[in-house]
Amino acid sequence: MSVIKELARIINEGVNTIQSKCDASGKPFPSLDEPYTPESDAVRIQVIADALPIIAAANQLIATLQIPAMSIIVASGYVHVSAAFATIAKANVVEALREAGPQGLHVKEIVEKIKKPMDPAKLARMLRICATYHIFREVAPDVFTNNRISSLLDKGKPLKEILAKPLEAFDESPGCAAFVDILIDESFKAAAVTQDHLMDPSTAFSDEPNQLPIQRAMHTNKALFEWYDEPGNELRRRRFNIAMKESVKFEVPGAILQGFDWGALPKGSKVVDVGGGIGGTTMALYDIHKHLRYVIQDREAVIKQAQQVWQTERPEALENDTLALQPHNFFEKQPVKDASVFLLRTVIHDWSDRYARTILTHLRAAAAPYTQLVLVDQVAPLACSEDGISDVPGATAPTAPPPLLPNFGLAGSMVYNLDIQMILLCGGEERTVLKISQLLSSAGWKLQRIARVPGNLLHKIIATPA
Template sequence: MDNLLAPLGASSHLDEANRVRLQDGLREAAEALETPYDMMIRFLNAGRQLSMIKIGYDLDIFTTLADGEPKSVEQLAAHKGADPLLMSRVLRFLSANRLIAETSKDVFAGNQSTKSLSDPRIQGGLLHAFHISVPAYQALPEYLEENKYQNITGGQCAWHKSANTDLEFFPWAKQNPKILRYFQQLMSVPREGSWLDVIPFVDPSVPAVGDADADRTVFVDIGGNIGHQSARLLAKHPNLGGKIILQDLEETVQRAPKIEGVEFMVHDFFKEQPVKGAKYYYLRAILHDWEDDKAADILRNIIPAMAEDSQILIDDLALPNTGVHWWSTCIDMQMYIMHGAMERTVDQWHSLLDKAGLKVVEIRTYSPVMRNSVIVAVPK
């Protein structure tokens, strides 16, 4: 594989479009060589890998091998008091799937995948998938059959069936701190590209932003959790004039670490926006959690607060109307099984905003394949 990729340079030097195009091309080429039996084996193994990764986490395999130093089966087994024979079989599976490296008989070391798997953010994302997403997907076929294959879920999703609960995910997760921590780790994994690259916060042609009155609110981070994006904004524009306000529910605001230059405010986005006349009202990965009716309500609650030059910035996927990438379709189905919601196409965004009394000014895409975008909206 190294010889195959050498002429192309390191993958870290490729931009998203070229890197994903190369990955997809290699996958398609491999699939073109498959017999029906090969295809069956690929799907069978896909259903097993996450469970084996979970076992790798339980046995501290990835964190132990992440330093790159080879370690014997006996060393790895002793760390958790595991049976060396069983440990060798687990390690053999992980190595055969290129998640660790086998250096000699009964000796293993880390590789690039091992280092990634040892990242707490990646670990949180995969453990969230193991405990939450996979059981919900297992429940999905029966759930769809029971509900006669309808898109509108009526508030009950495949996840509710798999978890045997009537609670929505976030209230449920607050009662399950470990799962909530996995979700927060997942949400901290950086996306491809940066929304800050497409919003002109420092621009002489926009004096309300570049030379803002110190008393005016420049940025309202609605449902901003503990402030990752507000902190990124300040890191890029430390001398930004005006106020930055982060809003979320009381329990989130109470546990959020303080950020110099950011004001925290308790607010439920299903109620009218209390900050009047801000330049930007920002919603990151909020509306994809809600069906159109609820999403429109969230947007309508902002409109009365807007000044003449205010804009709503919706940081979400804006999928092409055709030819959606396979990973974006995975995220779309994740929204369905968890929330009865969806990732929206460009046409669907126009429709939603029209329903809310808004119009799309433009869509600024900052990751060309996955279509992470900022939809800029103003009242009609």
């Protein structure tokens, strides 16, 4: 069978499987034309494994059939989509369209509502390229409305309130909006100078967190998290913390509860959420496992914001001493010596090996014989076939069948996008299994297993004192 026929077969059989499961559940697969809701998207969770090869095959089929020159030009031109997308998001267009309802708004009316000095004709062109990529819909000439994808950028507040209190725009938002806003702000600006940065002998080989594209773009010598604490960056700091707190909702529901038996920990066991931000991960654990005690550690400015969040959302955790909020620099000695679990969710990937090793070494020095280290991070596969670490359960990732790329191509591409994000902003990386094992070993930890949650971006990397 030819490659294009085989790709078509994978798509056809996969779609039939998904449709059968939807029919059996009595729930339709969500339409692109409808705004996103968690309830309507619930069926997707049931078919994630079926969808991955379809997405991979569809993208590979497009790459095969498309004129090669057109493929590379379109890929290079994604910057134009990002520019349009960034402008639309910053202007609060999504919220204006939500308030208008499914009939949409003409671009002239959008400009009036968002109170920005924008040219409606240019806004229409920005929205049209996004609609071509299935972000927004053009329902009539120059009339646009939200769709399933664009609605995820909704901050969930009245437009009037966002305009009146811009610093609080992302507070209590669903989270996706905050995460995307980081990409179209810091990341987008850093990306513009990346080629200069990576080919500059003075920065090309640096692993310092204050010698990255973001510093070049923003004209600062402060590392990202120090820069966030600078005057003038209050919105960026709040937005980042909210994005990290809410990012647990981007995962498979209950993913943090899977792959590690939190319930088996004895009553009163201490879970230390190192670099835990304002506590989104801990909150998800606390809601189910109230027999445990929790410590959230982060920078002082972050802990102040965490205090406000927990006082509002889970005040009883503070009142009954189930939770302690502790300012701590994880590059210094770890003060907690009786932790049952050191939990680090999307922390180690932020740092180059030298800095990550320092964090892990301090944790190893504070670890008791019974302490377990749980890293929640992505595990980066290669784009070719590879051998795993055979003696570590979960080390070998599932691979796609030929003729698909072993890493599922576009369907598995998020890890590589975030890997470049690390180059731009933090200096870390999304590591392969081998690199993870070597890093842990160098800091006195032994990799015991990798718990992979099907369909989830993040996996649990579990280690014990070596």
